[in-house]
Amino acid sequence: MKIIQISAIWCSSCLVMQKIWNHVKDAFPEIEWCKMDLDFDSEEVSKYQVGDKIPVLIFEKNGEECSRLIGEKKEEEVMLWIKQNLEN
Protein backbone atom coordinates (compact mmCIF):
# COMPACT_ATOMS: atom_id res chain seq x y z
CA MET A 1 0.00 0.00 0.00
CA LYS A 2 1.25 3.39 -0.92
CA ILE A 3 0.17 7.02 -0.65
CA ILE A 4 1.57 9.42 -3.19
CA GLN A 5 1.65 12.99 -1.95
CA ILE A 6 1.89 15.62 -4.68
CA SER A 7 2.58 19.12 -3.44
CA ALA A 8 4.64 22.21 -4.27
CA ILE A 9 7.01 24.37 -2.28
CA TRP A 10 5.10 27.59 -3.07
CA CYS A 11 1.66 26.22 -2.18
CA SER A 12 0.29 27.45 1.15
CA SER A 13 -2.38 24.72 1.28
CA CYS A 14 0.42 22.14 1.03
CA LEU A 15 2.20 23.77 3.97
CA VAL A 16 -1.06 23.82 5.95
CA MET A 17 -1.47 20.09 5.27
CA GLN A 18 2.12 19.19 6.13
CA LYS A 19 1.51 18.96 9.89
CA ILE A 20 -1.58 16.79 9.34
CA TRP A 21 0.26 14.50 6.92
CA ASN A 22 3.04 14.02 9.48
CA HIS A 23 0.48 12.91 12.10
CA VAL A 24 -1.22 10.60 9.60
CA LYS A 25 2.09 9.06 8.54
CA ASP A 26 2.84 8.23 12.17
CA ALA A 27 -0.62 6.69 12.62
CA PHE A 28 -0.24 4.37 9.62
CA PRO A 29 3.39 3.22 9.56
CA GLU A 30 2.42 0.25 7.37
CA ILE A 31 1.66 2.57 4.46
CA GLU A 32 4.56 3.64 2.25
CA TRP A 33 4.50 7.43 1.76
CA CYS A 34 5.94 8.76 -1.46
CA LYS A 35 6.36 12.55 -1.74
CA MET A 36 6.54 14.27 -5.13
CA ASP A 37 6.96 17.94 -5.95
CA LEU A 38 4.83 19.32 -8.77
CA ASP A 39 7.76 21.24 -10.27
CA PHE A 40 10.86 19.31 -9.26
CA ASP A 41 9.39 15.89 -10.09
CA SER A 42 7.29 17.06 -13.03
CA GLU A 43 8.02 14.02 -15.20
CA GLU A 44 6.84 11.52 -12.58
CA VAL A 45 3.94 13.75 -11.51
CA SER A 46 2.69 13.96 -15.11
CA LYS A 47 1.80 10.24 -14.94
CA TYR A 48 -0.87 11.01 -12.34
CA GLN A 49 -2.64 13.75 -14.33
CA VAL A 50 -3.32 15.98 -11.34
CA GLY A 51 -3.45 19.07 -13.54
CA ASP A 52 -2.89 21.97 -11.20
CA LYS A 53 -5.08 20.78 -8.33
CA ILE A 54 -2.76 20.40 -5.36
CA PRO A 55 -2.19 19.23 -2.71
CA VAL A 56 -3.33 15.75 -3.66
CA LEU A 57 -2.96 12.36 -1.99
CA ILE A 58 -3.31 9.26 -4.17
CA PHE A 59 -3.95 5.90 -2.51
CA GLU A 60 -2.47 2.93 -4.37
CA LYS A 61 -2.87 -0.79 -3.73
CA ASN A 62 -0.73 -3.21 -5.76
CA GLY A 63 0.23 -0.37 -8.07
CA GLU A 64 -3.41 0.46 -8.85
CA GLU A 65 -4.97 3.77 -7.88
CA CYS A 66 -7.90 3.37 -5.46
CA SER A 67 -8.83 7.01 -4.86
CA ARG A 68 -7.46 10.51 -4.42
CA LEU A 69 -7.97 13.26 -1.87
CA ILE A 70 -7.60 16.80 -3.20
CA GLY A 71 -7.09 20.07 -1.34
CA GLU A 72 -7.01 21.13 2.30
CA LYS A 73 -8.73 18.60 4.58
CA LYS A 74 -9.13 18.16 8.31
CA GLU A 75 -7.03 15.48 10.01
CA GLU A 76 -10.16 13.38 10.73
CA GLU A 77 -11.08 13.47 7.04
CA VAL A 78 -7.64 12.25 5.97
CA MET A 79 -7.70 9.51 8.62
CA LEU A 80 -11.18 8.41 7.51
CA TRP A 81 -10.15 8.41 3.85
CA ILE A 82 -7.19 6.15 4.63
CA LYS A 83 -9.29 3.79 6.78
CA GLN A 84 -11.89 3.48 4.03
CA ASN A 85 -9.19 2.70 1.48
CA LEU A 86 -7.66 0.10 3.78
CA GLU A 87 -11.03 -1.59 4.30
CA ASN A 88 -12.02 -1.65 0.62
Added chain:
Amino acid sequence: MTYLDYSATTPVNDEVIESYVRACKNFIGNPNSLHRLGIEANSLMKEATEQIASLLGVKSSEIIYTSGSSESNNTAIKGIAFQYQNRGKHIITTELEHSSVIAPLQYLVSLGFEVDFVPLDSDGKVNLEALKKLLRNDTILVSIGSVSSELGILQPIEEIAQLLKSYPKCFFHVDMTQSIGKVKLSLENIDLISFSAHKFYGMKGIGVLVKKEPIMLEPLIHGGKSTTIFRSGTPALALIVSLAKALRLAFQNMESNQIHELNRYLRNELEKIEPIHINSPETAIPHILNFSVPGIKPETLQHSLEEKDIFISTQTACSKGGPSSAVMALTHNESYATSSVRVSISYLTTKEEISYFVKMLIEAIERLQLHG
Protein backbone atom coordinates in the same frame (compact mmCIF):
# COMPACT_ATOMS: atom_id res chain seq x y z
CA MET B 1 -4.10 49.21 -24.08
CA THR B 2 -6.04 48.88 -20.82
CA TYR B 3 -3.58 47.80 -18.17
CA LEU B 4 -5.29 46.63 -14.99
CA ASP B 5 -2.49 44.60 -13.45
CA TYR B 6 -0.65 47.25 -11.44
CA SER B 7 -0.23 44.92 -8.46
CA ALA B 8 1.86 42.58 -10.60
CA THR B 9 4.10 45.43 -11.67
CA THR B 10 3.91 49.10 -12.60
CA PRO B 11 5.28 51.04 -15.55
CA VAL B 12 8.48 52.84 -14.61
CA ASN B 13 8.03 56.55 -13.99
CA ASP B 14 9.99 58.76 -16.45
CA GLU B 15 11.70 60.69 -13.65
CA VAL B 16 12.81 57.38 -12.14
CA ILE B 17 14.30 56.28 -15.46
CA GLU B 18 16.10 59.62 -15.76
CA SER B 19 17.59 59.27 -12.27
CA TYR B 20 18.75 55.76 -13.18
CA VAL B 21 20.36 56.86 -16.44
CA ARG B 22 22.05 59.86 -14.78
CA ALA B 23 23.54 57.67 -12.04
CA CYS B 24 24.73 55.10 -14.61
CA LYS B 25 26.41 57.75 -16.75
CA ASN B 26 27.85 60.00 -14.08
CA PHE B 27 28.86 57.54 -11.37
CA ILE B 28 30.81 54.71 -12.93
CA GLY B 29 32.77 53.73 -9.82
CA ASN B 30 32.13 50.80 -7.53
CA PRO B 31 30.87 52.30 -4.24
CA ASN B 32 33.24 49.92 -2.43
CA SER B 33 36.34 51.19 -4.29
CA LEU B 34 38.71 53.42 -2.37
CA HIS B 35 39.63 55.77 -5.25
CA ARG B 36 37.87 59.03 -6.05
CA LEU B 37 35.28 57.49 -8.40
CA GLY B 38 34.40 54.92 -5.76
CA ILE B 39 34.14 57.55 -3.04
CA GLU B 40 31.84 59.67 -5.24
CA ALA B 41 29.65 56.65 -5.95
CA ASN B 42 29.60 55.73 -2.27
CA SER B 43 28.63 59.25 -1.32
CA LEU B 44 25.67 59.17 -3.76
CA MET B 45 24.62 55.79 -2.38
CA LYS B 46 24.71 57.11 1.18
CA GLU B 47 22.64 60.11 0.14
CA ALA B 48 20.02 57.87 -1.53
CA THR B 49 19.99 55.52 1.46
CA GLU B 50 19.46 58.43 3.85
CA GLN B 51 16.52 59.62 1.73
CA ILE B 52 14.95 56.15 1.77
CA ALA B 53 15.51 55.77 5.51
CA SER B 54 14.07 59.20 6.20
CA LEU B 55 10.93 58.47 4.12
CA LEU B 56 10.46 55.20 6.01
CA GLY B 57 11.34 56.63 9.41
CA VAL B 58 14.17 54.17 10.04
CA LYS B 59 17.97 54.40 10.31
CA SER B 60 20.18 54.27 7.19
CA SER B 61 22.06 51.38 8.76
CA GLU B 62 18.82 49.41 8.88
CA ILE B 63 18.42 49.34 5.08
CA ILE B 64 19.53 46.20 3.24
CA TYR B 65 19.30 46.31 -0.56
CA THR B 66 18.16 43.17 -2.31
CA SER B 67 17.04 42.15 -5.79
CA GLY B 68 13.39 42.47 -4.79
CA SER B 69 10.77 41.31 -2.33
CA SER B 70 11.32 37.60 -2.93
CA GLU B 71 14.92 37.95 -1.82
CA SER B 72 13.95 40.26 1.05
CA ASN B 73 11.37 37.74 2.30
CA ASN B 74 13.81 34.85 1.98
CA THR B 75 16.58 36.80 3.74
CA ALA B 76 14.28 37.79 6.58
CA ILE B 77 12.65 34.40 7.15
CA LYS B 78 15.63 32.11 6.71
CA GLY B 79 17.97 34.67 8.25
CA ILE B 80 15.97 34.86 11.49
CA ALA B 81 15.32 31.12 11.56
CA PHE B 82 18.99 30.19 11.22
CA GLN B 83 20.24 32.94 13.51
CA TYR B 84 17.80 32.34 16.35
CA GLN B 85 16.99 28.61 16.06
CA ASN B 86 18.48 28.03 19.51
CA ARG B 87 15.61 30.05 20.96
CA GLY B 88 12.97 27.98 19.19
CA LYS B 89 11.78 26.70 15.83
CA HIS B 90 8.19 27.86 15.77
CA ILE B 91 6.96 30.33 13.14
CA ILE B 92 3.50 31.80 12.54
CA THR B 93 2.10 33.09 9.25
CA THR B 94 -1.18 33.30 7.28
CA GLU B 95 -2.58 31.49 4.28
CA LEU B 96 -2.68 34.75 2.33
CA GLU B 97 1.08 35.11 1.98
CA HIS B 98 3.03 35.35 -1.24
CA SER B 99 4.87 32.27 -2.51
CA SER B 100 8.20 33.89 -1.55
CA VAL B 101 7.07 33.63 2.09
CA ILE B 102 5.44 30.20 1.82
CA ALA B 103 8.35 28.56 -0.04
CA PRO B 104 11.10 29.44 2.49
CA LEU B 105 8.74 28.31 5.26
CA GLN B 106 8.25 24.96 3.49
CA TYR B 107 12.02 24.71 3.25
CA LEU B 108 12.38 25.42 6.97
CA VAL B 109 9.73 22.80 7.81
CA SER B 110 11.87 20.27 5.93
CA LEU B 111 14.70 21.22 8.31
CA GLY B 112 12.62 20.64 11.43
CA PHE B 113 10.93 24.01 11.95
CA GLU B 114 7.23 24.14 12.76
CA VAL B 115 4.81 26.52 11.05
CA ASP B 116 1.31 27.44 12.20
CA PHE B 117 -1.26 29.44 10.27
CA VAL B 118 -3.23 32.04 12.16
CA PRO B 119 -7.00 31.84 11.58
CA LEU B 120 -8.59 34.73 9.71
CA ASP B 121 -11.82 36.60 10.40
CA SER B 122 -14.58 36.58 7.77
CA ASP B 123 -13.08 39.69 6.15
CA GLY B 124 -9.69 37.97 5.88
CA LYS B 125 -8.05 39.91 8.71
CA VAL B 126 -5.84 38.15 11.22
CA ASN B 127 -7.77 37.25 14.35
CA LEU B 128 -5.68 38.77 17.13
CA GLU B 129 -7.04 36.47 19.83
CA ALA B 130 -6.23 33.44 17.69
CA LEU B 131 -2.73 34.79 17.09
CA LYS B 132 -2.25 35.25 20.82
CA LYS B 133 -3.25 31.62 21.39
CA LEU B 134 -0.73 30.39 18.82
CA LEU B 135 2.20 32.30 20.30
CA ARG B 136 4.52 30.08 22.34
CA ASN B 137 7.79 30.39 24.21
CA ASP B 138 9.60 28.93 21.22
CA THR B 139 7.94 31.19 18.60
CA ILE B 140 10.77 33.10 16.98
CA LEU B 141 9.00 34.71 14.04
CA VAL B 142 5.60 35.99 12.92
CA SER B 143 5.50 36.78 9.21
CA ILE B 144 2.40 38.54 7.90
CA GLY B 145 1.94 40.59 4.74
CA SER B 146 0.41 44.03 5.26
CA VAL B 147 -1.75 43.69 2.14
CA SER B 148 -2.47 40.37 0.42
CA SER B 149 -1.53 40.60 -3.22
CA GLU B 150 -4.47 38.59 -4.48
CA LEU B 151 -7.31 40.05 -2.46
CA GLY B 152 -6.04 43.41 -1.20
CA ILE B 153 -6.87 42.55 2.42
CA LEU B 154 -5.25 45.08 4.73
CA GLN B 155 -4.03 43.45 7.92
CA PRO B 156 -4.09 45.18 11.33
CA ILE B 157 -0.29 45.43 11.32
CA GLU B 158 -0.02 48.09 14.00
CA GLU B 159 -2.24 46.07 16.38
CA ILE B 160 -0.25 42.90 15.68
CA ALA B 161 3.00 44.79 16.30
CA GLN B 162 1.59 46.10 19.56
CA LEU B 163 0.60 42.58 20.64
CA LEU B 164 4.03 41.18 19.76
CA LYS B 165 5.74 43.77 21.95
CA SER B 166 4.87 41.48 24.86
CA TYR B 167 6.86 38.69 23.19
CA PRO B 168 10.41 40.04 23.04
CA LYS B 169 11.87 36.72 21.82
CA CYS B 170 9.60 36.73 18.76
CA PHE B 171 10.43 38.86 15.72
CA PHE B 172 7.80 40.43 13.48
CA HIS B 173 8.36 40.39 9.72
CA VAL B 174 5.96 42.27 7.44
CA ASP B 175 5.96 41.85 3.68
CA MET B 176 4.93 45.37 2.63
CA THR B 177 5.29 44.76 -1.10
CA GLN B 178 1.65 45.58 -1.81
CA SER B 179 1.27 48.44 0.67
CA ILE B 180 4.36 50.64 0.26
CA GLY B 181 3.33 53.78 -1.57
CA LYS B 182 -0.36 52.84 -1.28
CA VAL B 183 -1.16 52.80 2.42
CA LYS B 184 0.42 54.76 5.25
CA LEU B 185 1.68 52.37 7.90
CA SER B 186 3.88 52.95 10.89
CA LEU B 187 7.03 50.84 10.85
CA GLU B 188 7.37 51.21 14.60
CA ASN B 189 7.53 47.89 16.50
CA ILE B 190 8.10 45.95 13.26
CA ASP B 191 11.45 44.17 13.13
CA LEU B 192 11.75 43.36 9.44
CA ILE B 193 10.04 44.89 6.40
CA SER B 194 10.25 43.73 2.77
CA PHE B 195 9.37 45.63 -0.38
CA SER B 196 10.23 46.00 -4.05
CA ALA B 197 10.60 49.13 -6.21
CA HIS B 198 8.74 47.85 -9.26
CA LYS B 199 5.43 47.88 -7.38
CA PHE B 200 5.56 51.68 -7.08
CA TYR B 201 6.74 52.81 -10.54
CA GLY B 202 10.36 51.94 -9.83
CA MET B 203 12.59 49.52 -11.66
CA LYS B 204 12.63 45.75 -11.49
CA GLY B 205 15.65 44.20 -9.81
CA ILE B 206 15.86 46.29 -6.65
CA GLY B 207 14.17 45.82 -3.32
CA VAL B 208 14.73 46.51 0.34
CA LEU B 209 14.75 44.59 3.55
CA VAL B 210 14.56 46.87 6.56
CA LYS B 211 16.13 45.09 9.51
CA LYS B 212 15.90 46.94 12.77
CA GLU B 213 18.96 47.13 14.99
CA PRO B 214 20.29 45.19 16.86
CA ILE B 215 18.67 42.15 15.21
CA MET B 216 21.09 39.76 13.57
CA LEU B 217 20.49 37.65 10.48
CA GLU B 218 22.29 34.71 8.97
CA PRO B 219 22.89 36.00 5.41
CA LEU B 220 21.77 34.10 2.31
CA ILE B 221 24.68 35.44 0.27
CA HIS B 222 28.08 35.19 1.89
CA GLY B 223 30.73 37.44 0.44
CA GLY B 224 31.87 39.87 3.03
CA LYS B 225 30.84 43.41 3.79
CA SER B 226 29.38 45.47 0.99
CA THR B 227 26.77 48.04 1.97
CA THR B 228 25.94 45.59 4.75
CA ILE B 229 27.27 42.28 6.04
CA PHE B 230 23.77 40.83 5.65
CA ARG B 231 23.75 40.92 1.83
CA SER B 232 26.99 40.82 -0.08
CA GLY B 233 27.45 41.97 -3.66
CA THR B 234 28.48 45.15 -5.44
CA PRO B 235 25.84 47.77 -4.64
CA ALA B 236 23.52 48.44 -7.59
CA LEU B 237 24.02 52.18 -7.28
CA ALA B 238 21.81 53.36 -10.15
CA LEU B 239 18.98 51.07 -9.04
CA ILE B 240 19.34 52.31 -5.46
CA VAL B 241 19.16 55.94 -6.62
CA SER B 242 16.13 55.13 -8.79
CA LEU B 243 14.45 53.40 -5.82
CA ALA B 244 14.92 56.50 -3.67
CA LYS B 245 13.31 58.59 -6.41
CA ALA B 246 10.41 56.16 -6.91
CA LEU B 247 9.74 55.96 -3.18
CA ARG B 248 9.69 59.73 -2.81
CA LEU B 249 7.24 60.08 -5.71
CA ALA B 250 5.06 57.25 -4.37
CA PHE B 251 4.86 58.89 -0.94
CA GLN B 252 3.95 62.22 -2.56
CA ASN B 253 1.13 60.65 -4.62
CA MET B 254 -0.32 58.47 -1.87
CA GLU B 255 -3.22 60.67 -0.83
CA SER B 256 -5.32 60.34 -3.98
CA ASN B 257 -9.08 59.80 -3.67
CA GLN B 258 -9.32 58.84 -7.34
CA ILE B 259 -8.50 55.18 -6.70
CA HIS B 260 -11.23 54.91 -4.03
CA GLU B 261 -13.75 56.36 -6.49
CA LEU B 262 -12.68 54.06 -9.32
CA ASN B 263 -12.85 51.03 -7.05
CA ARG B 264 -16.36 51.97 -5.91
CA TYR B 265 -17.45 52.45 -9.51
CA LEU B 266 -15.94 49.10 -10.57
CA ARG B 267 -17.42 47.29 -7.56
CA ASN B 268 -20.91 48.70 -8.32
CA GLU B 269 -20.67 47.69 -11.98
CA LEU B 270 -19.44 44.17 -11.17
CA GLU B 271 -22.22 43.65 -8.62
CA LYS B 272 -24.73 44.11 -11.47
CA ILE B 273 -23.24 41.21 -13.46
CA GLU B 274 -25.14 38.12 -12.34
CA PRO B 275 -22.58 35.29 -12.15
CA ILE B 276 -19.88 37.45 -10.58
CA HIS B 277 -18.92 37.07 -6.93
CA ILE B 278 -16.64 39.74 -5.49
CA ASN B 279 -14.01 38.14 -3.27
CA SER B 280 -12.15 41.22 -2.02
CA PRO B 281 -13.88 42.40 1.15
CA GLU B 282 -15.13 46.01 1.40
CA THR B 283 -12.25 46.70 3.79
CA ALA B 284 -9.61 45.73 1.20
CA ILE B 285 -7.38 48.44 -0.23
CA PRO B 286 -9.02 50.11 -3.25
CA HIS B 287 -6.11 49.26 -5.56
CA ILE B 288 -7.06 45.56 -5.70
CA LEU B 289 -10.39 43.99 -6.62
CA ASN B 290 -10.59 40.23 -6.83
CA PHE B 291 -13.71 38.53 -8.17
CA SER B 292 -14.83 35.15 -9.45
CA VAL B 293 -16.86 34.14 -12.46
CA PRO B 294 -17.94 30.61 -11.50
CA GLY B 295 -17.95 28.20 -14.42
CA ILE B 296 -15.35 30.11 -16.42
CA LYS B 297 -11.67 29.30 -16.18
CA PRO B 298 -9.70 32.39 -15.12
CA GLU B 299 -7.08 31.83 -17.83
CA THR B 300 -9.78 31.64 -20.50
CA LEU B 301 -11.31 34.89 -19.29
CA GLN B 302 -7.89 36.51 -19.08
CA HIS B 303 -7.03 35.56 -22.68
CA SER B 304 -10.44 36.58 -23.92
CA LEU B 305 -9.94 40.06 -22.45
CA GLU B 306 -6.40 40.17 -23.77
CA GLU B 307 -7.86 39.96 -27.27
CA LYS B 308 -9.48 43.31 -26.48
CA ASP B 309 -6.13 44.65 -25.25
CA ILE B 310 -7.15 44.43 -21.60
CA PHE B 311 -4.66 43.01 -19.12
CA ILE B 312 -5.76 41.55 -15.81
CA SER B 313 -4.33 38.84 -13.59
CA THR B 314 -5.24 35.30 -12.58
CA GLN B 315 -3.95 34.84 -9.03
CA THR B 316 -0.65 36.64 -8.55
CA ALA B 317 1.98 36.70 -11.24
CA CYS B 318 4.23 34.59 -9.03
CA SER B 319 1.90 31.72 -8.27
CA LYS B 320 0.81 29.03 -10.60
CA GLY B 321 -2.57 27.89 -11.91
CA GLY B 322 -4.94 25.83 -9.84
CA PRO B 323 -7.37 26.91 -7.16
CA SER B 324 -6.36 30.04 -5.30
CA SER B 325 -5.34 29.22 -1.71
CA ALA B 326 -6.01 32.83 -0.71
CA VAL B 327 -9.54 32.92 -2.16
CA MET B 328 -10.20 29.48 -0.66
CA ALA B 329 -8.97 30.62 2.76
CA LEU B 330 -11.29 33.62 2.64
CA THR B 331 -14.43 32.24 0.97
CA HIS B 332 -14.17 28.48 1.72
CA ASN B 333 -15.76 28.04 -1.71
CA GLU B 334 -13.97 25.89 -4.27
CA SER B 335 -15.97 27.28 -7.15
CA TYR B 336 -14.83 30.82 -6.30
CA ALA B 337 -11.27 29.64 -5.67
CA THR B 338 -11.02 28.04 -9.11
CA SER B 339 -12.49 30.98 -11.01
CA SER B 340 -10.92 34.08 -9.46
CA VAL B 341 -9.30 36.95 -11.30
CA ARG B 342 -7.71 40.14 -10.01
CA VAL B 343 -8.05 43.66 -11.30
CA SER B 344 -5.52 46.10 -9.87
CA ILE B 345 -5.72 49.81 -10.52
CA SER B 346 -3.50 52.82 -9.93
CA TYR B 347 -3.57 56.58 -10.10
CA LEU B 348 -2.93 56.16 -13.83
CA THR B 349 -6.24 54.30 -14.33
CA THR B 350 -9.14 56.28 -15.79
CA LYS B 351 -12.90 55.86 -15.48
CA GLU B 352 -13.04 55.30 -19.25
CA GLU B 353 -10.71 52.34 -18.90
CA ILE B 354 -12.89 50.83 -16.17
CA SER B 355 -16.04 51.35 -18.30
CA TYR B 356 -14.37 49.70 -21.28
CA PHE B 357 -13.21 46.82 -19.11
CA VAL B 358 -16.72 46.24 -17.70
CA LYS B 359 -18.26 46.32 -21.17
CA MET B 360 -15.73 43.85 -22.57
CA LEU B 361 -16.03 41.65 -19.48
CA ILE B 362 -19.80 41.33 -19.94
CA GLU B 363 -19.27 40.43 -23.60
CA ALA B 364 -16.55 37.91 -22.75
CA ILE B 365 -18.68 36.21 -20.07
CA GLU B 366 -21.66 35.95 -22.45
CA ARG B 367 -19.46 34.56 -25.21
CA LEU B 368 -17.71 32.05 -22.97
CA GLN B 369 -20.95 30.90 -21.33
CA LEU B 370 -22.45 30.33 -24.75
CA HIS B 371 -19.52 28.52 -26.34
CA GLY B 372 -17.87 27.03 -23.24
